Amino acid sequence: MPIEEITEAEAWSATRSSINRQRAGVERASNSGSDGPIHFLPDGSWHAERPVSAPAQSLLEVFAPLVSRTGPLVIGQLGQSLDGRIATHTGASHYINGEAARTHLHRLRAIVDAVVIGVGTLNADDPQLTVRHVEGHNPARVLLDPTGRARADCRMFRDGQARVLHLQAQGAGAGDPQLPAGIESVQLPHHPAYGIHPAVVLQSLVERGLRRVLVEGGGLTVSRFLEAGALHRLHLLVAPMLIGSGRPGICLPPIDTLEAALRPRCRVFACGADSLFDLALDAPAAATSTGAI
Numbered sequence: 001m002p003i004e005e006i007t008e009a010e011a012w013s014a015t016r017s018s019i020n021r022q023r024a025g026v027e028r029a030s031n032s033g034s035d036g037p038i039h040f041l042p043d044g045s046w047h048a049e050r051p052v053s054a055p056a057q058s059l060l061e062v063f064a065p066l067v068s069r070t071g072p073l074v075i076g077q078l079g080q081s082l083d084g085r086i087a088t089h090t091g092a093s094h095y096i097n098g099e100a101a102r103t104h105l106h107r108l109r110a111i112v113d114a115v116v117i118g119v120g121t122l123n124a125d126d127p128q129l130t131v132r133h134v135e136g137h138n139p140a141r142v143l144l145d146p147t148g149r150a151r152a153d154c155r156m157f158r159d160g161q162a163r164v165l166h167l168q169a170q171g172a173g174a175g176d177p178q179l180p181a182g183i184e185s186v187q188l189p190h191h192p193a194y195g196i197h198p199a200v201v202l203q204s205l206v207e208r209g210l211r212r213v214l215v216e217g218g219g220l221t222v223s224r225f226l227e228a229g230a231l232h233r234l235h236l237l238v239a240p241m242l243i244g245s246g247r248p249g250i251c252l253p254p255i256d257t258l259e260a261a262l263r264p265r266c267r268v269f270a271c272g273a274d275s276l277f278d279l280a281l282d283a284p285a286a287a288t289s290t291g292a293i
């Protein structure tokens with residue numbers, strides 16, 4: 001009798017249970033261990049006791065390095081066109097990526113404690129930042145709004161689906177967006193280049209029990225975290241589309257020669273019609289590898 005392959009649903013369930021163990025504070029000194037027939041190893045790899053279907057294999061390849069990390073984790077993500085745009089000039093970004101990439105984004109949300117966005121994204125998209133496409137836990141929602149220009153009628157302030165933190169910069173000419181009760185207001189020191197230094201943002205989240213963080217957008221916000229060296233990984237979901245104008249994705253200070261360009265270790269996975277570039281920013285550069293999710 002043929003042995004049943006591990007399905008994508010089983011692989012996701014194993015990934016979630018490993019994360020849930022960490023949330024429950026029962027993580028081991030090294031986060032190796034078994035989730036049913038799947039074993040996550042401390043070096044970011046995995047192995048399974050049964051044959052694994054192709055979609056399950058890709059999911060485990062992508063998520064095992066995230067699951068096995070024991071300390072704080074900061075992942076940036078952007079969905080972009082081939083020409084590096086994340087929205088049109090009017091701010092329209094729904095949808096650059098296809099359904100598989102949106103599912104991937106919801107999985108990322110489900111494995112973190114908090115999702116961070118900039119106020120540009122809040123005001124343009126009115127996002128919910130919840131986990132709807134997969135089974136999982138809604139992360140806390142963290143808004144970077146140094147000068148208090150958030151639209152108070154946005155859904156995440158009112159839907160009660162998860163904790164909301166509103167981060168403002170002290171002395172940045174703060175406005176008062178008159179947010180509803182229940183939103184946690186956090187005042188942090190103003191930084192002349194970043195607004196609030198990403199390391200200060202992350203420290204304030206750790207102090208509130210939020211150690212695994214997804215910096216979800218937009219381009220300015222992810223770029224500042226990247227520039228500050230605050231990202232462990234960056235997931236770029238590239239759609240086979242040319243927008244030709246509009247909001248840019250990653251923007252860093254100018255460099256004169258290509259020796260100064262970032263060349264992180266990179267894995268590439270097919271993700272429906274899109275491609276996921278998984279950049280390991282905390283590891284030495286090495287050859288690019290390919291797969292599929």
Ligand SMILES: NC(=O)c1ccc[n+]([C@@H]2O[C@H](COP(=O)([O-])OP(=O)(O)OC[C@H]3O[C@@H](n4cnc5c(N)ncnc54)[C@H](OP(=O)(O)O)[C@@H]3O)[C@@H](O)[C@H]2O)c1
Pocket residue numbers: 077078079080086087088090091092093096117118119120121122124125144145146147148149169194195196197198216217218219220221222224247
């Ligand atoms: N395709 C995707 O994956 C994706 C994802 C998210 C958003 N989007 C699109 O991207 C567009 C918005 O992106 P964007 O780059 O214009 O703006 P954004 O990154 O959403 O927001 C930028 C603003 O957030 C605040 N901010 C960011 N980092 C900060 C920090 N470290 N400290 C303090 N404040 C900080 C600043 O507000 P102040 O200006 O008030 O100082 C900054 O100007 C929208 O059109 C949205 O649809 C696309």
